[in-house]
Amino acid sequence: xxxxxxxxxxxxxxxxxxxxxxxxxxxxxxxxxxxxxxxxxxxxxxxxxxxxxxxxxxxxxxxxxxxxxxxxxxxxxxxxxxxxxxxxxxxxxxxxxxxxxxxxxxxxxxxxxxxxxxxxxxxxxxxxxxxxxxxxxxxxxxxxxxxxxxxxxxxxxxxxxxxxxxxxxxxxxxxxxxxxxxxxxxxxxxxxxxxxxxxxxxxxxxxxxxxxxxxxxxxxxxxxxxxxxxxxxxxxxxxxxxxxxxxxxxxxxxxxxxxxxxxxxxxxxxxxxxxxxxxxxxxxxxxxxxxxxxxxxxxxxxxxxxxxxxxxxxxxxxxxxxxxxxxxxxxxxxxxxxxxxxxxxxxxxxxxxxxxxxxxxxxxxxxxxxxxxxxxxxxxxxxxxxxxxxxxxxxxxxxxxxxxxxxxxxxxxxxxxxxxxxxxxxxxxx
Ligand code: ACO
Numbered sequence: 001x002x003x004x005x006x007x008x009x010x011x012x013x014x015x016x017x018x019x020x021x022x023x024x025x026x027x028x029x030x031x032x033x034x035x036x037x038x039x040x041x042x043x044x045x046x047x048x049x050x051x052x053x054x055x056x057x058x059x060x061x062x063x064x065x066x067x068x069x070x071x072x073x074x075x076x077x078x079x080x081x082x083x084x085x086x087x088x089x090x091x092x093x094x095x096x097x098x099x100x101x102x103x104x105x106x107x108x109x110x111x112x113x114x115x116x117x118x119x120x121x122x123x124x125x126x127x128x129x130x131x132x133x134x135x136x137x138x139x140x141x142x143x144x145x146x147x148x149x150x151x152x153x154x155x156x157x158x159x160x161x162x163x164x165x166x167x168x169x170x171x172x173x174x175x176x177x178x179x180x181x182x183x184x185x186x187x188x189x190x191x192x193x194x195x196x197x198x199x200x201x202x203x204x205x206x207x208x209x210x211x212x213x214x215x216x217x218x219x220x221x222x223x224x225x226x227x228x229x230x231x232x233x234x235x236x237x238x239x240x241x242x243x244x245x246x247x248x249x250x251x252x253x254x255x256x257x258x259x260x261x262x263x264x265x266x267x268x269x270x271x272x273x274x275x276x277x278x279x280x281x282x283x284x285x286x287x288x289x290x291x292x293x294x295x296x297x298x299x300x301x302x303x304x305x306x307x308x309x310x311x312x313x314x315x316x317x318x319x320x321x322x323x324x325x326x327x328x329x330x331x332x333x334x335x336x337x338x339x340x341x342x343x344x345x346x347x348x349x350x351x352x353x354x355x356x357x358x359x360x361x362x363x364x365x366x367x368x369x370x371x372x373x374x375x376x377x378x379x380x381x382x383x384x385x386x387x388x389x390x391x392x393x394x395x396x397x398x399x400x401x402x403x404x405x406x407x408x409x410x411x412x413x414x415x416x417x418x419x420x421x422x423x424x425x426x427x428x429x430x
Contacts, residue, residue: 006031010040022053026061043412050309053234054409055242059092059396060233067313071231072096080320085226085389086110086196089168092231092396093161106165107196113169114190114199116177117147121187124177129184133384134263136178142256144170152250160402163251164395171388172196176203179381197222200388205376217331218375222385224324225368228317229386231393233310237261237268241394243409245401258394259387265304268390270365271382274305275338275373284344291345295354303349305366312359321367334374342367 009016017039020032030053033044046052061070069076072091079088083097090098090106098106123143127136148166153159173190180187180203188203197219206212232238240261244254262268281290293301308315325339346362349355372382 008036008040010042013040015040022056024056027063043414045414048309049239054239055234055401055406056404057233057397057400058095059400060231060393062233062310064308064310064312067311067316067319069232069316076228076316077320080224080227083227084196085223085230085392088227088230089392092392093164093399109165110169110196111192113166114173114192116170116173120144120147120174121177124174124181127178127181129182131182133175133178133182133381134259134269134387136181137174137384137387138256138259138263140174140178141167141171141259142253145250145252145256148252149250154248154250154402157403160251160399164399167251167255167391167395171391172200173203175381175384175388176200178384179204179378182380195219197226201375215332217328221324221328221371221375225321225371225385226389228320228364229368229389231390231396235267236264237390238393238397241398242401245398246406246409251395251398254398255391255394258390262387262390263383268365268383268386270304270363271369271372271386272379274342274365275369275379275382277304278338278341278345281341281345284341287341287345287348291348291352294349295352303345303355303360305363306349306355307358307360308363311361311363314361315363317364318362318366321364321371322362325367325370328371328374332374336370336374338373339370342370 004021005018006021007016007018017035019035022030022032024030037043059072061073062068071079071088072095074083074091074097079091083091086107087098087103089110090103120140120143124136124140127139144167148163152163177187185207188206190199191202192199194202194214198214201214201218201222202212234242237258241254241258244257245251265273277290281287290301290303293299294303294306329336329339346366349360354360368386369379369382372385373379377385
């Protein structure tokens with residue numbers, strides 16, 4: 001793995017350190033800086049971790065300059081075209097595509113764990129009817145630890161995998177229950193004869209008074225979106241899961257923390273924010289005004305669904321979703337003016353020097369909301385959809401971390417507060 005060292009010299013102090021270069025199977029060479037503080041006496045400063053690899057991983061590879069995304073070596077385009085979400089979940093968790101028998105068994109196991117404890121439904125019904133579903137998800141998933149904590153031996157690989165399967169299986173049930181609570185509908189229990197995405201749509205939209213037929217087109221579109229969202233190496237929510245996991249916390253607590261990180265509009269919350277933005281822009285004629293606002297340093301407005309920390313090229317997931325938008329809208333017989341608006345926004349932005357120079361391209365969230373909307377998923381549930389899919393990545397990364405010797409995540413800081421001073425009695429202050 002180590003090919004050569006890089007020498008860093010502090011001439012003034014007359015010290016130097018040789019830093020090993022770590023090479024992965026692909027991607028940029030990485031300097032191992034662990035020895036810097038002890039030999040040179042410096043810490044390294046990297047706010048936002050833009051220059052830092054926090055772990056080694058064998059799960060997902062991104063080349064942001066070329067717009068490449070691969071799960072366990074398989075290009076996302078091939079998985080999107082030929083695989084299913086459940087198969088991709090198996091691949092991310094276990095490292096290989098399953099043979100038929102393994103896939104059938106895995107599907108059966110996920111199906112077996114779809115139910116949630118009845119008390120959890122009582123917990124959900126305790127939320128106010130208009131609670132944001134992401135707030136409910138973070139609370140309810142965190143509370144799963146209360147149901148399984150004493151039965152989880154995290155040193156046992158089989159129990160780790162069991163908890164991963166439980167979470168992948170229960171997440172759609174919890175998500176649908178949160179939505180139904182908001183709607184005032186009775187809980188819909190999982191129908192295990194249905195497939196993963198069909199079952200989720202059934203739990204979301206079936207009502208006791210009418211027969212609900214799951215649309216095959218909708219289930220397929222959702223499956224595609226779930227594949228594209230399943231993992232994305234060390235993004236903010238996954239890094240959160242790993243950071244919490246590094247303390248030895250249980251996986252339910254780790255995933256609840258991941259859900260909270262995902263909710264932010266700079267991360268998974270962007271899919272909800274994109275729709276709000278398109279709504280605000282209103283019509284194609286207003287696009288130039290909003291492009292100007294996004295370029296104005298004094299205006300906090302940003303083009304939501306644009307830009308990415310790693311991709312300095314078109315996000316390959318956005319390219320797939322954009323194409324799927326046409327097909328899904330066409331197959332469902334829907335015509336959404338938001339699609340025209342989004343495309344015009346993309347066209348103008350991609351011709352604009354500001355966006356070209358900063359390499360700002362549409363990301364995964366730019367078009368996904370248009371499909372969710374066409375499937376009848378309410379805007380407040382968009383980030384929940386992301387969380388259902390990303391659970392697979394979170395638990396795969398958590399398992400990988402659990403199988404690797406890991407130090408507790410504990411960054412340092414550059415302290416800029418007051419130096420030592422004496423405590424003053426209350427009457428002597430001011
Ligand atoms: N609109 C306008 N300007 C932007 C945008 C945007 N969407 N994104 C970045 N920029 C500009 C910044 O103002 C900055 O300009 P400067 O160099 O003149 O200061 C430059 O591009 C670099 O931006 P940073 O915020 O420093 O880049 P960073 O890598 O830290 O952030 C992020 C990436 C958070 C995704 C950012 O592009 C953004 O806020 N995008 C909008 C929110 C969004 O779509 N998030 C979803 C990301 S995908 C995901 O998490 C699933």
